[in-house]
Amino acid sequence: MSEPSAAPTAKDPRRWIILAVICVAYLMLTLDVTVMNLALPSAQKALHFSNANKQWVVTAYALSYGSLLLFCGRLADLIGRRQTFFVGLVGFAAASAVGGAANSFGMLVTARACQGVFAALLAPTSLSLLATTFTDPKERGKAFGAFGAVAASGGGLGLMIGGALTSGLNWRWCMYVNLIFAAFPLIVGLRLLPYEPRRKARMDVPGVLMVSSGLFCLVYGFSNAGKHDWGSTSTWGFLVAGAVLVLMFAIWQGRAKNPLLPPRVVLDRNRGGAYLTALVVGTGMFGVFLFLIYYMQTDLGYSAFQSGVALLPLVAVTAVSANVGNIRLMPRVGPRPLVPAGMLINAVGMVLLTRIKPDSHYASTILVPVMVIGLGMGLIFAAALNTGTTGIQPQDAGVASATFNSGQQLGGAIGTALLNTIAASATTHYMTSHATGKPGPELAHLAVIHGYTTVFWWCAGIFVAGAVIGAVLLRSGPLPVPARPSAKPAAEPEKAHS
Known part of the structure; x- marks a missing residue:
């Protein structure tokens, strides 16, 4: 095997294969956010753990992943992105194999915690590799369009794949499937990803x-x-x-x-707006990927696989929207119109979802809203991912990428807590205000639906707030073209954005 060169040049065709390596590795992570959720009931039955302990299969991953992102992002900047990429990739695959083979609750939770550690290495490294590989504005748009489509649609694909694996094979394959996804980036990436020297700076x-x-x-x-x-x-x-x-x-x-996180990274208006965008999206999208799934499975009788298939229009529209946004729109108008527009489109999609009833049909009630949300998500990710790493010096690319990922992760945690509480409160209030005697199953059913629609209204409000944040913080016009290192001092691009 030949040693890779220091870095692919602007005309080197290897850069598009590197893009495929990065996207497949990141897809593995985004799938894992939802794929294991569908396997939990089967895993609980096989390993005999309680409902109280069930949450730890999800929480163990979230805790290790969310808490270590900034540290791992800076680690990639210091010891090299190639090194941390492969440690994260191999470690995540190995932890997945252990989790798939788990014969006890403790073994499964430990494997999930280890998955979170290696995901914290792999996620920011993938985004920073993308940012440092593609510096030409036109090619950067294409690359971030593909990456944005993966980032925005991986959760929906995870539901479909998780449902298919759980139904057709067993829950363990929801973990083993990561070995398949890791194979391509490992084999191809070892040959193509450039080596980087260690930096002499110390860890904070x-x-x-x-x-x-x-x-x-x-x-x-x-x-x-x-x-x-x-x-x-x-x-x-x-x-x-x-x-x-x-x-x-x-x-x-x-x-x-x-x-660890130089203030210059987050104090730039564009980048700060992109990181807050990630936080808002992480909070608001919980309404789609949890409560809409609840509705389809508990009220419409969909299987896990059918629920995933029902979200495929969202995945398809997101992919198209992200690429059009990055390739056609970002170079012309920049992020300021795209993020608020995407947020408002998402808000419209959430309002449309409030029309659900106990006897609603997919084609008339769900299809159009999920396509509308897919359009909004594509525009948001097209702008936010690109903007969050623009103007960053290579030595800060890892921690800047980790800041974006941290926003998503913290937003997801906030969404889990806030929207679950809102749904429970709305359901209880509906039951008490409409009961004329002993509550029956029909009233309980209507109360649960009311809880879902209340959450969708709140999600619409969250996205409207995100539109305001984007309009205020993001700068007008296209993103500035990075200056050549020989033309300007390293610190100047940062000053130009502040």
């Missing part, structure tokens, strides 16, 4: 401890609120501790000699 250890602990507390606190109660000590105690630690981290970053 106090920063790592503060932000990792803070994000751990926030993710755990929100996860606990979604499963139990906002008033419990284990909820608000962790949330307060997380907020304090993250604030301490922000203050420390302005004083540290080698900050």
